[in-house]
Amino acid sequence: MKYFQYVFLLIGVVFLAVPAKAQPTRADSLFAIWSDKTNSDEVRVEAFYQRFNPLENEGYNPEARRWSPGLQEAIELAPKTGKEAYMGRFLSLAAGTYIFYTKELDKACTIGEEAFEVSMKFKDYNSAFASLFLLRSCKGLNMVTLLENNLSLDTLVAEQIPLYSNLVLAYYKKSRLPESLELALKAIEIAEESKPVNHFVLAEILDIAGGVHSQIGNYEEAERYLFSSLDHAKKSNFDPAIGSAMIGLGFMNKEKEDLAKAKIYLDSAMVFMEDKQNCEPCMAKARWLSAGVKNLEGNHSDALKELLDIKAYYDSDPVNTNYNVGIYYSELSSAYLGLKQYNNAIAAALSGIEITKANQYSSLQSYENIYKAFTALGNDKKAFEYYQKYVSTRDEITQLRNSQQVTKQELTFQYEQQRLADSLRVEQQKLQQKFVLQKEISRQKNSRNIFLAFGVIAAIIAFGMYSRYRFVQKTKTQLEEKNKLIKAEKKKAEASEKAKHQFLANMSHEIRTPMNAIKGMTDILLRREPQAQQLPYLQGIKQSSDSLLFIINDILDLSKIESGKIELEETPFSLAEELTLVRNMMQFKAEEKSLELYTKFPMDLPEVIGDPTRLRQILINLVGNAIKFTEKGVVTIRLQTETPTADSLAIQCTVSDTGVGIGADRLEKIFESFEQAYSDTSRKFGGTGLGLSISKKLVGLQGGKIWVESQKEQGSQFHFTLTYPLATAADHIQPTDMSTVERDSLANNLAVLQILLVEDNEFNAIVAKEELEDAIPGLQLTLAENGAIALEKLRSQDYDLILMDVQMPVMNGYEATEKIRSLDNGKARIPIIAMTANVMKEEVERCYEAGMDDFIGKPFDTDELLRKMHQLLSKTTS
Numbered sequence: 001m002k003y004f005q006y007v008f009l010l011i012g013v014v015f016l017a018v019p020a021k022a023q024p025t026r027a028d029s030l031f032a033i034w035s036d037k038t039n040s041d042e043v044r045v046e047a048f049y050q051r052f053n054p055l056e057n058e059g060y061n062p063e064a065r066r067w068s069p070g071l072q073e074a075i076e077l078a079p080k081t082g083k084e085a086y087m088g089r090f091l092s093l094a095a096g097t098y099i100f101y102t103k104e105l106d107k108a109c110t111i112g113e114e115a116f117e118v119s120m121k122f123k124d125y126n127s128a129f130a131s132l133f134l135l136r137s138c139k140g141l142n143m144v145t146l147l148e149n150n151l152s153l154d155t156l157v158a159e160q161i162p163l164y165s166n167l168v169l170a171y172y173k174k175s176r177l178p179e180s181l182e183l184a185l186k187a188i189e190i191a192e193e194s195k196p197v198n199h200f201v202l203a204e205i206l207d208i209a210g211g212v213h214s215q216i217g218n219y220e221e222a223e224r225y226l227f228s229s230l231d232h233a234k235k236s237n238f239d240p241a242i243g244s245a246m247i248g249l250g251f252m253n254k255e256k257e258d259l260a261k262a263k264i265y266l267d268s269a270m271v272f273m274e275d276k277q278n279c280e281p282c283m284a285k286a287r288w289l290s291a292g293v294k295n296l297e298g299n300h301s302d303a304l305k306e307l308l309d310i311k312a313y314y315d316s317d318p319v320n321t322n323y324n325v326g327i328y329y330s331e332l333s334s335a336y337l338g339l340k341q342y343n344n345a346i347a348a349a350l351s352g353i354e355i356t357k358a359n360q361y362s363s364l365q366s367y368e369n370i371y372k373a374f375t376a377l378g379n380d381k382k383a384f385e386y387y388q389k390y391v392s393t394r395d396e397i398t399q400l401r402n403s404q405q406v407t408k409q410e411l412t413f414q415y416e417q418q419r420l421a422d423s424l425r426v427e428q429q430k431l432q433q434k435f436v437l438q439k440e441i442s443r444q445k446n447s448r449n450i451f452l453a454f455g456v457i458a459a460i461i462a463f464g465m466y467s468r469y470r471f472v473q474k475t476k477t478q479l480e481e482k483n484k485l486i487k488a489e490k491k492k493a494e495a496s497e498k499a500k501h502q503f504l505a506n507m508s509h510e511i512r513t514p515m516n517a518i519k520g521m522t523d524i525l526l527r528r529e530p531q532a533q534q535l536p537y538l539q540g541i542k543q544s545s546d547s548l549l550f551i552i553n554d555i556l557d558l559s560k561i562e563s564g565k566i567e568l569e570e571t572p573f574s575l576a577e578e579l580t581l582v583r584n585m586m587q588f589k590a591e592e593k594s595l596e597l598y599t600k601f602p603m604d605l606p607e608v609i610g611d612p613t614r615l616r617q618i619l620i621n622l623v624g625n626a627i628k629f630t631e632k633g634v635v636t637i638r639l640q641t642e643t644p645t646a647d648s649l650a651i652q653c654t655v656s657d658t659g660v661g662i663g664a665d666r667l668e669k670i671f672e673s674f675e676q677a678y679s680d681t682s683r684k685f686g687g688t689g690l691g692l693s694i695s696k697k698l699v700g701l702q703g704g705k706i707w708v709e710s711q712k713e714q715g716s717q718f719h720f721t722l723t724y725p726l727a728t729a730a731d732h733i734q735p736t737d738m739s740t741v742e743r744d745s746l747a748n749n750l751a752v753l754q755i756l757l758v759e760d761n762e763f764n765a766i767v768a769k770e771e772l773e774d775a776i777p778g779l780q781l782t783l784a785e786n787g788a789i790a791l792e793k794l795r796s797q798d799y800d801l802i803l804m805d806v807q808m809p810v811m812n813g814y815e816a817t818e819k820i821r822s823l824d825n826g827k828a829r830i831p832i833i834a835m836t837a838n839v840m841k842e843e844v845e846r847c848y849e850a851g852m853d854d855f856i857g858k859p860f861d862t863d864e865l866l867r868k869m870h871q872l873l874s875k876t877t878s
Contacts, residue, residue, distance in 0.1 A: 034070060042081045048074045049086045052093060068097050088119030088127035095134045109138035113146070120150050129162045143170040153183070161191050161198065165205045177212050184209040203232035203241045207248055214252040216397050222252045243269050247285055254292050262293050284313050292331050300338030307332045326356030326363070333369040342373040349373075364393045513761060513837040519859040520767030527774060568701060572727040573612035575605045575651070579637060582619045589627050590635060597627075601639035608649055608724035614698050615722070619653070621691035622718045626657035629716070633658030648725050656717040662710040670708065671696045695720070746866045750873070755781045756799040758790040758816065759835070760808040764858065768803065768835070771862050787816025794820065794827055801869060804852065806836035806843070814850040821851040831872040835860060 033039055033047035051067065071094045078086045092115040098108035112134040119128035135141055147167040151160060164187045171180035184205050191202045210225030230245035250265035269286050287310050294303035307328070329352030336345035349366035356363060367390035374383035522542045530538055583599045590597040619637065626635045635657045642650040662670065671692050699706045699720045710716035755772065759765040765783055773779055782799070784790035788811040790802070802820075806813035813834065821828055831854075834847040839857040847855050854868045 031066065034067075041077050042083075045074060045077050045081050045083050045086065049083070049089065052089060067093075068101065071097060084118075085122040085124060088115055088122060088124040088131070091115030091118060092127050092131045092134065095131060099134055099137065105137060108134055109141060112138070113141070116146070116150075123159075125159055125163060129166070132163065132166045143167075144174055144176075156186055156190050158190050158194050161187055161194070161205075162201050165201055165208070168205060168208050172208060172212060177216065181209060181212050184212070197232075199232040200236035200238050200241060203229045203236055203238075203245065206232065207241075207244055210248055210252070214248070214255055217255075219252060219256050223249070226252060239272075243272055243283075243286075246272065247289060250286075250289050251292075254289060254296065257296060259293055259296055262289075266290055266293065284310050288328055288331060291335065295331065295334045295338060298338065300335045304332070304335040304339065307335055326352040326366075328352070329355065330363075330365045330369070333366055337369050337373055340376070342377050345373045346370050364390065364397065367393055511837075513764065513858065515837075515859055517761070517763035517767055520771060521763070524767070524770045524774070568614060569611040570609055571612065572607055572609050574607050575615075575639065576601060576603075578612050578616055579619070579639060582616055582623060583637065585620065586623045586627065589624070593627060593630070594632070595627060595630055596634040597623075597637075598634065599637045599639075601637075602641060605639075605641070606644065606649060607727035609727050610702070610722075610724045614702070618695045618698055618720065619655070621695045622655040622720075625691060626655050626659065626716070626718075630657045630659030633715075644726060648723055650721065650723045652719060652721045654717055654719045656715065658715045661712045661714045661716055662708070663712045667708055667710065671706070746870050750776045750779065750866065750869060753779060753800040753869075753873070754798065755779060756784060756790060756793060756802045757781055758784045758787060758802060758808070758813065759805045760785050761805075764805075768860075772865075775862050775866060787811030787813060787819075790816055791819055794830075798827070799830060801873060802830055802832045803835050804832050806834060806838065806847065813852075814846065817847075817850045817852050829876075831869075831876055833865075833868055833872065 030047045030051040034044050034051070037044070039047075048067070048070065071090060075087065075090045075094065078084060078090060091111055095108045095112035095115055098104040098111065112131050115131035116128050116135065119125070119131060132143075132147075135143065135146070144167070147163065147170060151157075151163060151167060156164060164183060168180050168184045168187065171177070171183065187205050188202065188209065191198060191205065206225045206229035210222045210229055213219070213222035213225060226245055226248045229248065230242065233241035233245045246265050246269035250262050250269060253259075253262035253265065266286060266289055270283070270290075287306055291303040291306040294300070294306070311328075311332075329348045333345045333349035333352065336342075336348055346369075349369045352366045353363045367386050371383045371386035371390055374380075374386060518541065522538055525538055526535075526542065579599050579601055583597060587597055623635060623637060635655070638654045638656070640652045640654075642652075644650075696706050699722065702722055704720055704722040706718070706720040708716060708718050753776075757765060757768055759768060769781055769783070772781060782793060782797070784793050786808040787804075790804075791811075793799075794802075804813045804817060811819075813836070817832055820830065820832070832852045834844075834852045834855045835858060836843070836847070836855075837858040844855050853872050856865055856868060
């Protein structure tokens with residue numbers, strides 16, 4: 001995407017010699033002094049230096065050519081005359097001569113690197129900045145290493161901010177975007193507080209930061225930075241910087257596919273740069289952007305013509321970065337793809353990927369174009385190969401987008417901490433100066449006072465009181481600083497927790513959405529009486545999807561437990577029924593491995609009050625582990641009780657197996673998150689290493705303890721204890737499984753309904769429709785692809801109930817629900833059930849806050865959905 005490399009090109013041109021008409025009298029006078037060899041070497045070298053001082057007003061042009069032959073002599077005379085500090089400037093001019101006049105790039109690079117080192121040695125940062133521009137054209141030079149070795153990254157130096165902007169850009173070119181953004185934020189903070197403000201440098205750094213955010217899709221942040229860059233560029237009155245900021249805003253809106261705004265900024269940039277010669281490189285970038293807009297509009301022929309017109313520029317210009325050429329080829333590939341020239345599209349995209357060395361941000365569009373082209377050509381194998389690369393690259397960019405906000409908050413905290421420390425130091429210096437002044441005044445007064453003794457006593461008392469005051473103030477300041485640090489750390493922790501929660505919510509939604517389709521369609525096919533040879537494959541898909549869903553739930557449960565957000569139920573249940581249910585659930589897995597699964601428990605177990613779901617989860621984890629690590633033999637679930645008290649019952653449950661066992665050196669580690677007994681356990685038996693960790697935490701939350709007894713090759717026994725309150729006669733256990741009679745009754749009650757299903761995912765819509773129509777014969781179900789369409793259908797037709805997805809394009813489920821609730825007719829209170837793959841507690845609460853009546857997660861249980869529909873409709877009609 002980047003356009004700011006052009007700014008650097010023009011900076012260099014502006015930095016390295018005088019305009020032809022600038023100060024002709026002074027220039028001629030200085031050249032006369034230099035040319036007259038009767039003058040001393042010191043005078044001649046000083047004249048040469050003053051001719052190019054200040055350097056920022058210089059630029060290569062025909063007038064400067066007359067000075068070029070003398071550069072070597074000036075370089076040799078500078079150290080002889082004690083002017084070593086001038087060497088950086090002279091060497092930078094020499095390197096520029098080789099680039100712009102003789103086109104000897106190798107010599108320019110060697111001298112340019114020496115110019116940078118010498119300039120840094122003598123703190124001539126202006127000349128160092130000019131030499132960096134020249135080095136940007138050098139192939140094989142590691143600019144990041146060069147700058148990291150010469151700049152302090154722990155504490156930024158205000159005078160070196162222009163140099164840091166080069167490192168920000170170098171990080172960007174190396175695809176090290178987090179470091180690029182981190183350094184940019186630090187440099188912006190210091191540059192904004194510098195006096196006077198260097199508007200050009202600020203525009204440049206803000207431009208890069210905006211480009212980074214635009215690349216990773218953070219368009220709101222990108223727009224903020226780019227508008228600020230444009231503001232500072234206008235204050236600097238530097239045309240290329242203004243044009244670059246305008247193009248940046250156009251590019252960002254093109255990425256957002258807001259073509260109207262993209263055209264506005266593009267047209268503004270072209271009009272602004274039309275009559276300005278120093279904006280010609282930016283104009284080439286503007287034409288590339290224009291072609292990109294035409295591609296999005298479907299005008300691929302004109303886009304291709306414009307891209308081919310500037311192809312020679314991108315292929316031959318040495319200042320163009322690999323990244324910049326790479327995205328040019330990506331756009332060229334898009335034009336060919338739109339014109340159905342698939343082989344040309346593939347060739348152009350592969351060229352871009354090769355040039356950028358598969359840079360993730362510039363290669364994303366290329367990968368997408370390649371897999372689409374191969375699909376159109378019927379080469380499914382190649383299409384799938386590049387689709388996988390596209391998805392992997394897209395996921396990396398998404399991960400960076402999610403993490404960048406935390407990075408920004410951490411940098412802000414560090415900066416504020418340093419600023420507070422600096423303020424404290426300044427105040428301490430002021431206080432010390434005040435104390436010294438008071439002491440001097442006291443000494444003068446005492447020398448004139450005839451009552452010297454009384455004066456000394458008064459001074460001692462005053463000093464004591466002042467010391468006490470300083471002690472109190474210092475203590476107060478330290479306490480305030482500690483409180484600020486504590487608050488800052490708290491904010492940092494909250495930001496990290498928010499980022500973690502957002503990641504888990506996204507992961508839950510992105511995985512559960514396709515899982516709902518896989519699981520639902522498999523269940524539908526199993527009900528459709530498949531062929532005998534298809535049945536094992538469908539059962540395999542069902543078992544695999546159930547296993548994956550179990551892993552997802554494990555990860556989310558672990559997050560809830562660690563954050564203290566898990567809530568335990570207090571409901572009456574039967575221990576015997578739970579043990580029997582677990583056995584029945586796990587019986588099939590045991591039979592698959594020809595294992596015996598037994599349960600042993602007292603027949604007179606009383607009913608208790610607690611969380612049956614969490615007890616079942618603990619048992620399923622332990623029994624599942626036992627079956628997984630047992631090749632032959634028996635798995636036993638045994639429950640023992642102590643004599644019950646008047647109001648509670650203590651139990652000890654043991655799950656034993658005859659499996660591989662665990663060595664004594666690994667017993668303590670197996671309860672840790674993501675730990676397995678041995679390094680090859682996951683490869684041999686599968687699993688995430690979360691089951692035992694979650695079981696331990698769930699037992700601990702309920703006031704119990706868990707431990708293991710095992711020996712290698714002799715099986716294992718997992719024990720846990722829990723204490724439950726006894727259920728009273730007033731408590732009532734609600735049945736959990738839906739009987740056939742109950743299901744048929746619900747289906748009959750719901751058969752005449754008009755249901756509106758709001759779902760943007762085609763496969764999930766098919767699953768919901770098929771499941772409901774199978775369960776409720778005669779049901780009339782209408783599909784809406786997003787919230788806006790749902791509102792239109794609701795205005796023209798009556799529905800009894802709405803099943804609402806949450807995350808949808810155009811209008812999401814929250815916004816659609818709020819608009820429905822604001823209707824001024826009877827349709828405002830239509831029952832709405834949220835159906836979403838995001839099952840985090842905060843998201844569920846948000847559904848209710850938006851006005852939804854109930855919630856069901858994906859993949860959904862059809863029986864549970866029927867109950868919720870019946871309950872809501874019963875309330876509506878009562």
